Amino acid sequence: MSNFKKILPFLYPYKKYAYLNIFFNVLYALFSTLSFVSLIPMIQVLFDQTKRNTTKPIYTGIWELKKYGENYLSYFITNTTDTFGVGYTLSIMVTVIISIFLLKNLFDYLAMFFITFLRNGILRDMRNTMYKKTLELPLAFFSEKRKGDVISRISADVNEVQTSFLAILELIVKEPLTIVFTIGMMFAISTKLTLFVFVFIPISGYIISLIGKQLKKKSGKAQQEQGTFLSTIEETIGGLKVVKGYNSENYFNTVFQNSTERYFKLSNSIGNRQNLASPASEFMGIMVIAILLWYGGQMVLIEKTLNGASFIAYMGLAYNILTPAKSISKASYAVKRGNAAADRVLEILEQENTITSKENAIEKTSFDNNISVQNINFKYENETVLKDFSLQIKKGQTVALVGQSGSGKSTIANLLTRFYDVTNGTISIDGVNIKDMNLQSLRGLMGLVTQDSILFNDTIKANIALGKLDATDDEIIEALKIANAFEFVKELPLGIYTNIGDSGNKLSGGQKQRLSIARAVLKNPPIMILDEATSALDTESEKFVQVALENMMQNRTSIVIAHRLSTIQKADIIVVMQKGKIVEQGTHDELIAQNGTYNKLVTMQSFES
Structure with a gap:
């Protein structure tokens, strides 16, 4: 009973x-x-x-x-x-x-x-x-x-x-x-x-x-x-x-x-x-x-x-x-x-939801100064993923996170968006702890493009408009152009009203990723997070997507998690991670000159390619 x-x-x-x-x-x-x-x-x-x-x-x-x-x-x-x-x-x-x-x-x-x-x-x-x-x-x-x-x-x-x-x-x-x-x-x-x-x-x-x-x-x-x-x-x-x-x-x-x-x-x-x-x-x-x-x-x-x-x-x-x-x-x-x-x-x-907006949470609608990550630790079950990790990202900067698989790069993206909460330490935007912010307003400040292009069994317009549900056809087309995707969309039988099938399986990997970018462009957030957005693509598709990403990143604060180092050479700061810690940071040229971990990663990828 x-x-x-x-x-x-x-x-x-x-x-x-x-x-x-x-x-x-x-x-x-x-x-x-x-x-x-x-x-x-x-x-x-x-x-x-x-x-x-x-x-x-x-x-x-x-x-x-x-x-x-x-x-x-x-x-x-x-x-x-x-x-x-x-x-x-x-x-x-x-x-x-x-x-x-x-x-x-x-x-x-x-x-x-x-x-x-x-x-x-x-x-x-x-x-x-x-x-x-x-x-x-x-x-x-x-x-x-x-x-x-x-x-x-x-x-x-x-x-x-x-x-x-x-x-x-x-x-x-x-x-x-x-x-x-x-x-x-x-x-x-x-x-x-x-x-x-x-x-x-x-x-x-x-x-x-x-x-x-x-x-x-x-x-x-x-x-x-x-x-x-x-x-x-x-x-x-x-x-x-x-x-x-x-x-x-x-x-x-x-x-x-x-x-x-x-x-x-x-x-x-x-x-x-x-x-x-x-x-x-x-x-x-x-x-x-x-x-x-x-x-x-x-x-x-x-x-x-x-x-x-x-x-x-x-x-x-x-x-x-x-x-x-x-x-x-x-x-x-x-x-x-x-x-x-x-x-x-x-x-x-009755499952407790630990990640929620607290009472009287702060509604933040703009990003003005910086993102501050201070001494954060993150444990997943019994495994420590990040240890004493600190990072400052100024407005307008492009910061790239690089490192081998398992170094904790994608975890940073998950913590910034509060998909997970930090175990210790704080993440702040303009001095406001993200735990004190309304969850929807926090995520409203961010656009996310992931390695897997997550699309739904619906039209191109419906998939892109997730970022702005009341978007007009002209706004959708403009976002597609910035994402370097309108060229192939206009050739489809029904244009933006074409159904792309389950998980977008009627499209190629590069086409799906460009639609994901268009969705982020339409949302027009001040902070963009790119989580290995090109790692699953072939070289030709990567070129199209890279142009789309560069178009999108203009006049924005971007956090780029990269597997392919060729995609992040123009970043303002490159952060090299190893086992949840920062081992090097600087520009591409500075890190090459240091002849350390980053230089080894670049050499290995150049040799592989």
Whole structure:
């Protein structure tokens, strides 16, 4: 129930549907009971067992309600039969029974009608909240979680919460009230018989509960396994070139089939336990009915303490308990399965986001003086990536960070944009600690071009306009020209309205990178971060992209993380990094003259090329 309480806030916007559902469920439970009670006078008329009563009874209070009801019914039947005949009385009885059953089913439909809005509304809001939370969570979260597992939680697990866990909303009023009203009427007909039956109900309930044990644990494993095979799908489709290039189809096929086999076995085990719930509860119910027939039959035939018509209606009422009891037992298993899904959903929703804007954060809209990185340390899990790193970047400067892979260059870009937070030390812009700045305004000051051209399955215009959503076609074209990309875009069939496919796979590497640059150009930020923007390109593409980068970097503060040293010779300051520390810094000519680490890197690259 603790999980249900946590999901309850999603219910509040739809509480009017919950109230309407409860209202119609109360009416359904009432008319469900009345539908069996209405059979008593019908049977009495049919078998001429009605006690004759020609005197209209007088109501004397609630404690005499049962007696008053019986007397009034016998008076009505006696009076109507004497006046219009037994056929007319029977037709009235049939009309009443049909009306009660019609209203019962109408109320059942209306209760389900309103609960549908509530359940689907919760499903939509929960998905939206999870997706929003997924976008807000820091990058560190996704380096520990499989993407496919997160997708599984947003799609399959949320759906499981809606279909299974929220089944409790339908049952919390409808089925228990049906049982309560039915038992109340059973007590009214015969207290002795009802007390006798209730000796056996806890025993049958205990036997049914044994079936549901371990269901939550197995459901949790099944949902985890679903996340695993969804991850395999996502990874293999994304890396299909490598899979095919290394003839690894059989390997990945085996990985996927092993996962689906485990899911198959878990699903069978869960399904079979659930399927056992309904027949087990029905069998136990029939056992109770059989005991009723034996004991109640004695009361009718031997003790003469119960009349036949009342006993038949009583049997109908006893059977009327079976359907809601079956529903409750099935739902209790569904709730256990849904509870496991709710655990996985809530793990995302309750995940602490450590990288957020603090209260009353500073809104900074311009960059005026400098970026100051002072004595920063950064640890990723147990690995120290940066140690006592300090750097000053003045407005308008181009600063290049170079070094071997793993020296911490890209980490600087991730810390400046607050994708990660420093372990110790401070990063300031114009003297304001970036942790004190509003996160959106901080990132608004920066443009980012990464090594991997991250594009989306949409038009060229939509991809570039991420930097400025209200951009006109002319502004898009101007950004494309600066990024040296308009030459190839204008040749495309629909120009800037051409769809570039999944991850931009309809374009070459150089074309994709130039679109990434155009996106940064359109945003027009004062600080530009280029994280190995040309390292994945061939020499010809690199020339086009390099021209685009130089165009973009004019009159801007630029931080260039470079693998190819040919791209950063014009930088104002080149910072040479090794194992998270600065070992040299200066201009290209100064560093060559020092004949140190930088000179070795240049010599090695010249020799390789």
